[in-house]
Amino acid sequence: MQSVRGFCDVLPEETPVWQQAEAVVRRVLEAYGYQEVRLPVIERTELFQRSIGEVTDIVEKEMYTFEDRSGDSITLRPEGTAGCVRAGIESGLLHHAEPRLWYAGPMFRHERPQKGRLRQFHQVGAEVFGVAAPELDAEMIVMTARMLRELGLEDVQLQLNSLGTPESRAAYREALVAYLRRHEDRLDDDSRRRLATNPLRIFDSKDPEVQAVMADAPRLLDNLDAASAEHFAKVRELLERAGVPYEINPSLVRGLDYYTRTVFEWVSDRLGAQGTVCAGGRFDALVEQLGGRPTPAIGFALGMERLVALLREQGEPGRGGAPHAYLVVATDPGAGLETAEALRDALPGLRLQAHAGGASFKAQLKRADRSGARVALILGDEERADGALTMKDLRGDGEQQRLPFSEAVSHLQAWIGD
RNA sequence: GUGAGCGUAGCUCAGCUGGUAGAGCCCCGGAUUGUGGCUCCGGUAGCCGUGGGUUCGAGUCCCAUCGCUCACCCCA
Incomplete structure (x- = not known):
C-alpha cells in the first residue's frame, strides 16, 4: 500500500x-x-x-x-x-x-x-x-x-x-504584448508561448536575445x-x-x-x-x-x-514529544496501570509512558532509554508492597532512589518544571 | 503535460565484463537471576518495483510498465 x-x-x-x-x-x-x-x-x-x-x-x-x-x-x-x-x-x-x-x-x-x-x-x-x-x-x-x-x-x-x-494592468499588458509582437522574431519558443499566457514572465527569460528585447520593453512600474x-x-x-x-x-x-x-x-x-x-x-x-x-x-x-x-x-532541533518518564513494571501488570493512572491524577502535565505487556526487566529499561525519557520509574514487587517507586535518572549521573509515592510525585514535578 | 536520474533487508547503500544475494544501522536474544547507554557474541530479515524478452544461467543486458526524485512549466 x-x-x-x-x-x-x-x-x-x-x-x-x-x-x-x-x-x-x-x-x-x-x-x-x-x-x-x-x-x-x-x-x-x-x-x-x-x-x-x-x-x-x-x-x-x-x-x-x-x-x-x-x-x-x-x-x-x-x-x-x-x-x-x-x-x-x-x-x-x-x-x-x-x-x-x-x-x-x-x-x-x-x-x-x-x-x-x-x-x-x-x-x-x-x-x-x-x-x-x-x-x-x-x-x-x-x-x-x-x-x-x-x-x-x-x-x-x-x-x-x-x-x-485591473484597468492599468490590462492596459499595460496590451502595450507590452503589442511591443513584443513587433519583436516576435527575436523571441524563443518559450517566450512566444508566454506571450499568450503570461507575458510579464518573459522578463524572467534566460535567453540573451530575449533579454535584449526586454531591456527596451515598457515597464509595468512606469505605467501604473x-x-x-x-x-x-x-x-x-x-x-x-x-x-x-x-x-x-x-x-x-x-x-x-x-x-x-x-x-x-x-x-x-x-x-x-x-x-x-x-x-x-x-x-x-x-x-x-x-x-x-x-x-x-x-x-x-x-x-x-x-x-x-x-x-x-537549518537544523532546528524541534524539541518536545519525548516522555518525561517511563514506567518499568516488574510486578503484576495491572498494578502498573494503577500506578500510572495515579501519577497522571497527581501530575496532569506529566508525559508518562507506562510499559505494557511482558518484557524482561532489562528489555524494559532499554525501552525506557530509547523512549528518550529522562527518568525511569521502577515498580517491582517490593515497591508495590511499600507503596513506593524507584526513580532512576537515565540522563544524568544521579543515584537511583526508592521513594514513597508522594515523594516521587514531588520529585517528578520539579523535573517537569524545567 | 515534457525531460532526466533512480527503484536490492525496516533505514542508508554495495553488488565488477551475466555464474548460489552482501555491509552498516535498527530490532531481538545472550555475556549481566531487578538495572539502560559502551563493549563483545549470536540471531531475524529480501518474488533485487512489476511483467515480458535474450541466455545453459539475469540483481546485472534489452523492452514495456508502475513508482520515487529532481528539473521545465507554474506556484505556497
Whole structure:
C-alpha cells in the first residue's frame, strides 16, 4: 500500500517542528489582532473559477474537481483566499467592519510533485478586509518579517512589486504584448508561448536575445495609474522607515488573477526551484467580483512544508514529544496501570509512558532509554508492597532512589518544571 | 503535460565484463537471576518495483510498465 501521489504523511520525527512553527505563527498573528476562522476544504467549483481566473494554470489544469452525488461540481480548495472571501460575504462579517482573519489547513493542486511542491500542502493564510490604506500593506509585510524572524528563518529575501489597478494592468499588458509582437522574431519558443499566457514572465527569460528585447520593453512600474504609483511609493517609504529591506522585482506577478497593487514574496535560495515560502498581495476588486459590496482587501499565505523544510535544513532541533518518564513494571501488570493512572491524577502535565505487556526487566529499561525519557520509574514487587517507586535518572549521573509515592510525585514535578 | 536520474533487508547503500544475494544501522536474544547507554557474541530479515524478452544461467543486458526524485512549466 502506498499513499496517493503527492499526498504525504508528517511522521512523529517532523511533527515537533510543525507544532513549534504553528505556535509562533499563531502568536504573531494574534499579536496583530487577527482572529482565526475555520473554513471548508471543499467549495463550489465556480468560486475558484470566478476568483482565481478561468485562464490561470490553477483553474485550467490543477484543480481536484468532482461531481458530488447530487451532481454539483465541487472542488478541493487550491488556495484559501477565495473561501475566506466567500465566508466573509456570506456571514456578513465584511459589512461595516474591518475584520482581520487567519486560517490554516490543507490545500490541493494536481501538479507534478517535486521538491517543495506537493499535491496536498498546508498553508497558513491571513486576510484583512475594508482597509485600502498603504499603511496596512506595510504593516502586513512587516508582520510577515517579524514572523519569519521569530521562526528563526535565515536567508530569506523580500521581493516587492505593484500591479496597479485591473484597468492599468490590462492596459499595460496590451502595450507590452503589442511591443513584443513587433519583436516576435527575436523571441524563443518559450517566450512566444508566454506571450499568450503570461507575458510579464518573459522578463524572467534566460535567453540573451530575449533579454535584449526586454531591456527596451515598457515597464509595468512606469505605467501604473497615478493613485497606484502613489500607494506603492508610500508602502516603500513605510518599509524603509521600518527597516525592512526589500528588492523590487518587476516580473513578480503572482499566478492568480485577483491581485491588484502591492504584491510581495519572501523567497529563499535553499529550497530548490520552489523558493517562495510566503507570498501575498492586495485584491481590492475580489470581494465585489464575488458579489459582496466593494471592499478593499489584502492577504498572504505561508507554505508550511517549505517553512518546515527550511527550518529542518537549518537544523532546528524541534524539541518536545519525548516522555518525561517511563514506567518499568516488574510486578503484576495491572498494578502498573494503577500506578500510572495515579501519577497522571497527581501530575496532569506529566508525559508518562507506562510499559505494557511482558518484557524482561532489562528489555524494559532499554525501552525506557530509547523512549528518550529522562527518568525511569521502577515498580517491582517490593515497591508495590511499600507503596513506593524507584526513580532512576537515565540522563544524568544521579543515584537511583526508592521513594514513597508522594515523594516521587514531588520529585517528578520539579523535573517537569524545567 | 515534457525531460532526466533512480527503484536490492525496516533505514542508508554495495553488488565488477551475466555464474548460489552482501555491509552498516535498527530490532531481538545472550555475556549481566531487578538495572539502560559502551563493549563483545549470536540471531531475524529480501518474488533485487512489476511483467515480458535474450541466455545453459539475469540483481546485472534489452523492452514495456508502475513508482520515487529532481528539473521545465507554474506556484505556497
